[in-house]
Amino acid sequence: MGAPGSFLNDIKEIRQRARRHLSDGAITKNYGGKVEDAITLLNHAVATEIVCVLRYKFHAVCATGLASEAVKEEFAQHAKEEGEHLDMLAERINQLGGKPNLNPDGLGQRAASEYVEGANLIEMIKEDLIAERIAIETYREMVRYFGDKDSTTRVLLERILAQEEEHANDMHDLLVTHEGRPMLEK
Numbered sequence: 001m002g003a004p005g006s007f008l009n010d011i012k013e014i015r016q017r018a019r020r021h022l023s024d025g026a027i028t029k030n031y032g033g034k035v036e037d038a039i040t041l042l043n044h045a046v047a048t049e050i051v052c053v054l055r056y057k058f059h060a061v062c063a064t065g066l067a068s069e070a071v072k073e074e075f076a077q078h079a080k081e082e083g084e085h086l087d088m089l090a091e092r093i094n095q096l097g098g099k100p101n102l103n104p105d106g107l108g109q110r111a112a113s114e115y116v117e118g119a120n121l122i123e124m125i126k127e128d129l130i131a132e133r134i135a136i137e138t139y140r141e142m143v144r145y146f147g148d149k150d151s152t153t154r155v156l157l158e159r160i161l162a163q164e165e166e167h168a169n170d171m172h173d174l175l176v177t178h179e180g181r182p183m184l185e186k
């Protein structure tokens with residue numbers, strides 16, 4: 001947009017463009033990034049969330065031991081929230097005119113986080129904390145990438161990032177509780 005005086009002319013053009021490019025849906029000329037790149041990045045996040053849903057679900061079902069009931073509930077709650085992240089990302093990809101990649105083939109390669117079963121409760125909690133830390137770092141990078149190029153996607157990613165930070169904190173608390181000592185090592 002130019003000087004304030006040219007605003008009416010801009011509006012004319014904006015109206016014409018809005019009518020001409022209906023097939024672009026929500027994507028307008030001033031979309032700041034490359035839509036294809038945005039969709040690719042978001043599909044990596046989709047894969048990460050699917051892997052996180054699956055790993056937390058496995059942990060929620062398979063955690064054993066006297067101390068595990070409350071932890072199982074926490075795992076199940078996280079699985080549900082990772083599923084919500086997945087839905088939000090898939091919706092955004094659709095709004096951007098792309099297709100969410102939900103194909104199980106190659107899922108593990110597309111995801112940043114890993115699917116690790118863990119041999120016992122402590123191992124499970126550790127694996128989840130590791131996965132959350134991976135998610136946090138990748139979402140933070142993505143937030144920076146989108147910046148003001150695509151503020152809707154950035155805000156969405158910021159919301160998810162905040163919840164991943166809560167998840168990491170939950171897992172850290174559980175680890176401290178169940179290992180019985182503070183986690184000081186790097």
Ligand SMILES: [Fe+2]
Pocket residue numbers: 049052081082085135160164
């Ligand atoms: Fe998530």
Ligand SMILES: [Fe+2]
Pocket residue numbers: 052078082132135163164167168
């Ligand atoms: Fe998470």
